Amino acid sequence: MLLDAVIIVLRETLEAGVLISLLLVLLNTRHSALWVLPALVLGLVGSFVYMWQLPAVSTWFDYVGQEVVNASLQYLIFILLLVLLALRSSPWFAKTELVASLAGVMVALAIIREGVEILLFYSGFWHSDEGFIKPLLSGFIGLMIGFSVGGIVYYLLLPLAEKLGGLLVRLVLTFVAAGMVSQATQLLMQADWLPTSLPIWNSNGLLPEQSLVGTLAYAVLGYESTPTALQATIYWGAIILATAAQLATQLFFNSVKPTDSQ
Amino acid sequence: MIHSRQQHSLLWRSLLLAAALLLSQVAVAAPVIELHIRDHLFYPAELMVPANTKIKLVVINEDATAEEFESYELNREKVVLGNSRAVIFIGPLAPGEYPFFGEFNLSTAQGKIIVKDE
Numbered sequence: 390m391l392l393d394a395v396i397i398v399l400r401e402t403l404e405a406g407v408l409i410s411l412l413l414v415l416l417n418t419r420h421s422a423l424w425v426l427p428a429l430v431l432g433l434v435g436s437f438v439y440m441w442q443l444p445a446v447s448t449w450f451d452y453v454g455q456e457v458v459n460a461s462l463q464y465l466i467f468i469l470l471l472v473l474l475a476l477r478s479s480p481w482f483a484k485t486e487l488v489a490s491l492a493g494v495m496v497a498l499a500i501i502r503e504g505v506e507i508l509l510f511y512s513g514f515w516h517s518d519e520g521f522i523k524p525l526l527s528g529f530i531g532l533m534i535g536f537s538v539g540g541i542v543y544y545l546l547l548p549l550a551e552k553l554g555g556l557l558v559r560l561v562l563t564f565v566a567a568g569m570v571s572q573a574t575q576l577l578m579q580a581d582w583l584p585t586s587l588p589i590w591n592s593n594g595l596l597p598e599q600s601l602v603g604t605l606a607y608a609v610l611g612y613e614s615t616p617t618a619l620q621a622t623i624y625w626g627a628i629i630l631a632t633a634a635q636l637a638t639q640l641f642f643n644s645v646k647p648t649d650s651q
Numbered sequence: 652m653i654h655s656r657q658q659h660s661l662l663w664r665s666l667l668l669a670a671a672l673l674l675s676q677v678a679v680a681a682p683v684i685e686l687h688i689r690d691h692l693f694y695p696a697e698l699m700v701p702a703n704t705k706i707k708l709v710v711i712n713e714d715a716t717a718e719e720f721e722s723y724e725l726n727r728e729k730v731v732l733g734n735s736r737a738v739i740f741i742g743p744l745a746p747g748e749y750p751f752f753g754e755f756n757l758s759t760a761q762g763k764i765i766v767k768d769e
Contacts, residue, residue, distance in 0.1 A: 392757070393754075393755065393756065393757045393758070396757070397754060397755070443730070443732060444732055444735065447730075447732060447735065447737060451738065452709075452736060452737055452738035453738055455729060455730060455737070456729070505730075506719065506730060509717040509719075509730055509732075509755075510717070510719075510754075510755050512716070512717065513716035513717060513755060516715070516716075517716075575726055578740070579726075579727055579729070579739055579740055579741075580740065581681070581705075581707075581740040585705060585740070585742065585743065586743065587703070587743055587744070587745055593723075593724075597723075598723045599723050613726070614723075615724070615726060
């Protein structure tokens, strides 16, 4: 077994797996899960296209094209997630196609972002003597662990979601959204497009980012052990924005309900 | 009226000045440090860097296969394609040691950045 392959595939699939599970819980009561399959296919095809274009993309903006494209993908996921969370309290949430498309595009974008790294890792074995079988089998183990974690998240949150009227899953997705923005911001700092500074704290001793719990906290809550002031501000700003968007639609549609026959 | 226009232009001038100051700060070129990847190893495996300074790290991958430069301590992660280069800005950093690794070759590609007060 190749431990590298297990770890890489697990780390890259964990985030997408958690996002798929949370969206399935959010959409569960009113929508079918049929959108997941086209989203996976679209994400996989997109990953191949991105890998094919990466030699060019990498040289953009004086060799920081990767950061700019990846950050854009994550800002886009954030915006779509924000729209979906706001829609949750509106009558439009009943429009199956609209909601499923939003969720599907989000998942596809997340897969493109992570999938390209897995593809590049495997492309390294193309000319090697080691062959594909061992790394592929090891990667499959990583994939299965990633999916299992996604499954655990799904089955833990689903009964709670029904009891709490989706409050918990919306809260978790709000953190996921903020995590997306925080990661994107970090990428732009890596590209020197945004100013950097010394971290404002270091919680690595408390919860190391590379530990299993740390990785999960990173995927679900956007956990960052050494954030800069800008990153922390943008993270909490995103949480406030997402919460405000949800509260606003909820208040608006609750207030129009008596005159609305829905 | 004239008075208010003067005030207006003064405001614009100070805004422009502030923007120029901010831009000039951004435009100060960060010191460049090169890091090579050869046979899935980092050369040099240890990099000395001054504290509280932003660094432009140029990673040159001489291998035919891609590598991913990654560091939890530096909060950095970037794919470096085979036979190509990548730019990663790091810091400003407090004095200390910051390990990094090649995620695609965890067993061999290891290194660290040592940050010292000047």
